[in-house]
Amino acid sequence: MSDRRTPDKASDGPGSPVRPYVMTEGREATNTVQLDMISVVISARGEVDELSLEPEQLAILDLCQRPLSVAEVAARLDIPVAVVKVLMGDLIARGYMLARAPYTIQHPVVGRDVLQAVLDGIQRL
Amino acid sequence: MASNDSDRGPTLLPAALKVLIAGGFGAGKTTMVGSISEITPLSTEEVMTEASLGVDDLSGVENKTTTTVALDFGRITISPELVLYLFGTPGQERFWFMWNELAAGALGAVVLADTRRLETCFPSVDFFERRGIPFVVAVNCFDGAAVYQPEEVRDALSLDPQIPVLLCDARVRESCKEVLITLIQHLQSRAASTV
Ligand SMILES: Nc1nc2c(ncn2[C@@H]2O[C@H](COP(=O)(O)OP(=O)(O)O)[C@@H](O)[C@H]2O)c(=O)[nH]1
Ligand SMILES: [Mg+2]
Numbered sequence: 498m499s500d501r502r503t504p505d506k507a508s509d510g511p512g513s514p515v516r517p518y519v520m521t522e523g524r525e526a527t528n529t530v531q532l533d534m535i536s537v538v539i540s541a542r543g544e545v546d547e548l549s550l551e552p553e554q555l556a557i558l559d560l561c562q563r564p565l566s567v568a569e570v571a572a573r574l575d576i577p578v579a580v581v582k583v584l585m586g587d588l589i590a591r592g593y594m595l596a597r598a599p600y601t602i603q604h605p606v607v608g609r610d611v612l613q614a615v616l617d618g619i620q621r622l
Numbered sequence: 623m624a625s626n627d628s629d630r631g632p633t634l635l636p637a638a639l640k641v642l643i644a645g646g647f648g649a650g651k652t653t654m655v656g657s658i659s660e661i662t663p664l665s666t667e668e669v670m671t672e673a674s675l676g677v678d679d680l681s682g683v684e685n686k687t688t689t690t691v692a693l694d695f696g697r698i699t700i701s702p703e704l705v706l707y708l709f710g711t712p713g714q715e716r717f718w719f720m721w722n723e724l725a726a727g728a729l730g731a732v733v734l735a736d737t738r739r740l741e742t743c744f745p746s747v748d749f750f751e752r753r754g755i756p757f758v759v760a761v762n763c764f765d766g767a768a769v770y771q772p773e774e775v776r777d778a779l780s781l782d783p784q785i786p787v788l789l790c791d792a793r794v795r796e797s798c799k800e801v802l803i804t805l806i807q808h809l810q811s812r813a814a815s816t817v
Contacts (some may be wrong), residue, residue, distance in 0.1 A: 530798030535638040564635050568695055572664035600637035601727050605751050609813055616806040622799055
């Protein structure tokens with residue numbers, strides 16, 4: 498990560514421990530997917546053009562062979578959530594990754610079923 | 623937003639829900655997440671919310687990015703279609719900016735009331751009341767601290783009569799389960815009364 502730092506970005510002032518935007522340089526324009534902290538993602542099967550990706554993006558694809566939330570990926574790879582979202586947005590735009598938005602209870606009837614499922618799930622623990 | 627894919631259809635992906643665990647510093651938030659989560663609680667270091675991060679606008683950001691906040695969270699798999707995440711909220715008021723993003727879309731919240739210093743949960747109660755986010759109050763009883771009855775806590779916090787208040791021990795899994803069950807049942811009764 499640190500070898501991608503460029504002097505014209507931000508100075509390493511005291512108390513600026515992370516400068517995540519360096520890693521996401523030039524990527525945000527392609528990011529059209531709205532990812533939430535608890536969007537669930539999975540890597541798509543198929544060929545990946547590894548040379549066109551950042552090492553962190555390859556790490557994300559490796560990690561997400563089974564469904565994980567954005568927050569989990571951020572925690573496991575020790576990359577801030579905001580940065581993971583940008584890197585993933587790019588992967589999704591290229592078809593390397595799939596995402597599912599969080600569940601929001603808008604429909605009262607569906608909401609009732611979901612609440613019951615959650616209750617049953619917790620009681621089973 | 624679920625994209626189509628010939629290999630891995632969207633049905634493979636569970637939808638996630640979240641519940642917040644709030645309360646003052648040291649009230650037992652991380653402990654509660656750890657007691658009930660199926661994974662070792664994870665933690666992310668957040669630099670800023672995205673709105674403030676301004677990825678390509680660095681000029682105004684440098685002096686602000688020094689604020690980092692650790693969020694810890696755990697997971698409960700409900701079914702192949704549903705996953706519940708529990709997020710401990712940052713326990714200090716200077717991290718309010720983080721709460722907005724955390725609270726967006728949350729099913730509800732648990733406010734942990736620390737019996738040694740009840741007032742430390744006031745800001746959390748205020749926040750959820752103002753946002754209309756449903757919550758329950760779990761009174762975490764620390765050894766040697768004054769013992770409060772739930773009704774005393776309700777009075778001290780001026781809570782509406784329908785908001786559940788219960789005693790808990792954040793270190794005990796069954797106790798945390800009971801707190802979450804109380805929260806979901808509270809959500810159910812709210813849903814029943816508004817539909
Ligand atoms: N006696 C007692 N101690 C607790 C309880 N919950 C948490 N603690 C302890 O209180 C300390 C702070 O808890 P922590 O979960 O880190 O608080 P947080 O700041 O809200 O995340 C830890 O040492 C816990 O072991 C409880 O229910 N009873
Ligand atoms: Mg904590």
